[in-house]
Amino acid sequence: MSDLPGPGAKAPTFSLTTPAGAPVVFRDEPVASTLLVFFKHDCDTCHLTLPLVERLQNTLSPAGLRVVGISQDGTDDTARVVTRHSLTFTVALDDHLEVSADYGFDAVPALVLTGPNRAILASFEGFTRPDLRNLTEAAAAACDTQPPHLVHDGDGLPEHRPGCCSKVHDPDVARRLAVRRGASTLGARRVQVPIDDDPFEFMSSQGLDDGLPVVPPTEARVLRMLEGTRRAASDIVAHVPPNLAPATVEKIAVNAVMAGCRPEYLPVVIAATEAACTDEFNLHGVLATTYFVAPVIVVNGPIRRAIELNCGRNLFGQGFRANATIGRALQLVVRNIGGGKPGGVDMSTLGQPGKFTCCVGELEEASPWEPLHVERGFAADTSTVTVFAGEAPRAIRDQLSRTAHSLGASMGMCLQTMAHPKLAHVGEALLVVCPEHISIFERDGYTKADLRARIQEATARRLRELLPDADCQKGMAMRAVPKALLGPDGLPTAEGLETRFSKFQQDSDILVMVAGGTAGKFSAFLGGWANGAAGSMAVTREILS
Amino acid sequence: MNEPLVILDPTDERAAIGRRLATRPDQLQGTLGIVDIAKPRGDVFLDEIERLIRGRLPALDVIRLKKPTYTKPSPTSLRDEVGARCQAVIQALAD
Numbered sequence: 001m002s003d004l005p006g007p008g009a010k011a012p013t014f015s016l017t018t019p020a021g022a023p024v025v026f027r028d029e030p031v032a033s034t035l036l037v038f039f040k041h042d043c044d045t046c047h048l049t050l051p052l053v054e055r056l057q058n059t060l061s062p063a064g065l066r067v068v069g070i071s072q073d074g075t076d077d078t079a080r081v082v083t084r085h086s087l088t089f090t091v092a093l094d095d096h097l098e099v100s101a102d103y104g105f106d107a108v109p110a111l112v113l114t115g116p117n118r119a120i121l122a123s124f125e126g127f128t129r130p131d132l133r134n135l136t137e138a139a140a141a142a143c144d145t146q147p148p149h150l151v152h153d154g155d156g157l158p159e160h161r162p163g164c165c166s167k168v169h170d171p172d173v174a175r176r177l178a179v180r181r182g183a184s185t186l187g188a189r190r191v192q193v194p195i196d197d198d199p200f201e202f203m204s205s206q207g208l209d210d211g212l213p214v215v216p217p218t219e220a221r222v223l224r225m226l227e228g229t230r231r232a233a234s235d236i237v238a239h240v241p242p243n244l245a246p247a248t249v250e251k252i253a254v255n256a257v258m259a260g261c262r263p264e265y266l267p268v269v270i271a272a273t274e275a276a277c278t279d280e281f282n283l284h285g286v287l288a289t290t291y292f293v294a295p296v297i298v299v300n301g302p303i304r305r306a307i308e309l310n311c312g313r314n315l316f317g318q319g320f321r322a323n324a325t326i327g328r329a330l331q332l333v334v335r336n337i338g339g340g341k342p343g344g345v346d347m348s349t350l351g352q353p354g355k356f357t358c359c360v361g362e363l364e365e366a367s368p369w370e371p372l373h374v375e376r377g378f379a380a381d382t383s384t385v386t387v388f389a390g391e392a393p394r395a396i397r398d399q400l401s402r403t404a405h406s407l408g409a410s411m412g413m414c415l416q417t418m419a420h421p422k423l424a425h426v427g428e429a430l431l432v433v434c435p436e437h438i439s440i441f442e443r444d445g446y447t448k449a450d451l452r453a454r455i456q457e458a459t460a461r462r463l464r465e466l467l468p469d470a471d472c473q474k475g476m477a478m479r480a481v482p483k484a485l486l487g488p489d490g491l492p493t494a495e496g497l498e499t500r501f502s503k504f505q506q507d508s509d510i511l512v513m514v515a516g517g518t519a520g521k522f523s524a525f526l527g528g529w530a531n532g533a534a535g536s537m538a539v540t541r542e543i544l545s
Numbered sequence: 546m547n548e549p550l551v552i553l554d555p556t557d558e559r560a561a562i563g564r565r566l567a568t569r570p571d572q573l574q575g576t577l578g579i580v581d582i583a584k585p586r587g588d589v590f591l592d593e594i595e596r597l598i599r600g601r602l603p604a605l606d607v608i609r610l611k612k613p614t615y616t617k618p619s620p621t622s623l624r625d626e627v628g629a630r631c632q633a634v635i636q637a638l639a640d
Contacts, residue, residue, distance in 0.1 A: 186553065188553035188554050188555075188558075189553070189554040189558050190551050190552075190553065190554070191551065191552050191553070191554050192549050192550070192551050193549060193550040193551070193552060194549075195549045199550050199552070203552070208555055208556070216550060216552045217552050217553045217555060218550065218551065218552055218553070219551065219553060222553050240557075242618075243557060243559070245557030245559065246557070250553075251555065251557070254553045254554075254555040255555050258555060282616065282617065284616075284617060284618065285616035285617055288616070289616065332555065336555040336556045336557075337555070337556065337557050338557075339556075339557065477585065479585075530616070533613075533614065534613075534614035534615075534616045534617070535616065
């Protein structure tokens with residue numbers, strides 16, 4: 001709503017410059033009356049109004065009227081307007097829009113007529129003949145003269161015409177002005193980058209980055225990021241391990257800015273933070289373990305398309321902003337809010353490249369199966385994130401299988417190597433089935449359940465193959481062998497040694513998604529960490545706007 | 546105009562508090578807690594430590610405590626028990 005001050009109010013002072021750099025000050029006016037005209041170059045109503053203001057200037061300036069045009073544009077656009085209408089009155093630049101904001105109007109042109117002591121005599125925005133007539137009469141009265149006839153019969157002017165939106169209301173400008181005026185309500189501590197420091201070097205020196213440069217989270221950028229969610233900035237989303245520090249929407253937005261996210265990605269980052277900070281996911285353990293794992297984010301539902309998240313070729317690779325920055329934002333949340341840093345709580349021996357970022361979408365459109373989130377209890381049209389503690393992707397190369405039975409066995413044989421071929425029941429795995437492989441399963445009418453059963457069948461190994469031996473001292477620990485298979489001496493019985501163990505404790509430990517490029521019979525799997533209360537379980541959460 | 550850049554703090558804004566090691570006792574007395582963090586075979590190592598300590602310091606009261614899992618921080622109850630019962634603690638990482 002317009003806050004343009006009306007008659008009786010006092011007009012705000014200002015100090016601007018002309019395009020040539022000459023000062024234009026509006027403070028204690030020595031003239032009888034001053035008319036301020038705010039305009040911008042791409043407004044037809046301004047172009048309709050400015051010649052009339054020029055006429056007013058020509059007729060009343062000898063009697064003491066001062067006219068000041070105030071342009072919302074830069075030098076070049078302003079000069080074009082002055083030339084087009086042969087304006088002879090002073091024109092000042094308000095391209096920072098501070099003065100426009102002070103005057104509170106919604107639309108240009110905005111005209112403000114003042115008398116002595118900056119008392120406003122008349123004001124209006126847009127164009128209406130009655131308002132112009134009223135303003136003209138007030139100006140003439142202030143100058144103690146007769147009002148001129150501004151509008152001629154041949155002008156063909158309409159009775160009224162709405163103005164155009166003041167540039168103050170452009171979203172970026174509104175945010176910038178809010179910051180400059182201290183109107184923002186963000187609670188985060190402000191840190192001033194020393195004036196001689198490069199912002200990127202400064203942030204790196206403070207340990208706030210992940211080894212790559214981060215975008216400086218200025219207040220304007222964070223305000224823009226927060227427009228990506230309807231949640232209040234002060235809402236606490238989760239408590240982030242290891243410090244169990246509260247992650248507000250605002251703090252997550254700050255880190256999302258640093259990661260390079262666009263505002264529409266923010267709800268995904270928020271949902272991923274919420275999912276990763278659950279007891280089941282056990283982020284503290286995922287972080288602290290010497291093992292490889294990192295939070296792998298899988299996105300399902302309509303939001304994939306809305307944010308152009310890559311679900312196809314080069315799935316785990318570079319080149320896709322949503323994928324690259326959402327995963328990175330979660331890692332920065334863990335680092336900066338939770339305090340989890342390599343060499344500190346993060347004790348991984350080798351880590352994996354996905355600890356920079358790992359976020360992918362399921363190519364639901366290419367799958368005959370229920371997508372991951374539907375299997376996990378969500379509606380198909382609900383957008384979700386699933387976080388999974390995963391290793392780096394590993395290849396399943398099978399260009400020869402022509403039947404689902406054979407391809408399922410191939411996948412099982414590759415999955416057998418997860419963690420170690422002689423280990424069984426070592427946690428969950430994320431199986432990523434590529435489009436060329438899914439077409440084989442589809443042709444043979446294979447369901448996800450069929451594939452899981454085939455993998456369990458193909459990975460079944462006799463206990464004696466899994467136990468440590470002289471050839472390879474690694475293998476299934478004796479404490480993991482069910483007591484029913486042990487004899488009185490505590491060693492496996494002959495029958496026990498022939499008992500088969502499949503790789504996965506339960507079929508549901510195999511998470512299946514479809515994704516990747518349409519060319520290539522190359523699927524992949526990501527090994528997990530450890531099952532149960534001591535390990536990490538995949539967690540799915542709805543993405544809320 | 547070259548205005549200084551102001552950024553928002555991305556951290557939890559809790560000033561880093563350096564953790565200092567507890568003062569080491571000159572000699573062991575009272576109750577010694579041996580805490581097993583529940584890593585596989587950590588108990589084998591700690592059994593041997595306990596045997597050696599009991600042999601050398603028979604007057605010392607030695608108790609064994611154990612975390613439910615090494616993958617998560619100690620539960621508050623365990624930390625409280627250590628604080629209430631022990632004058633010194635041995636806790637070891639095994640792998």
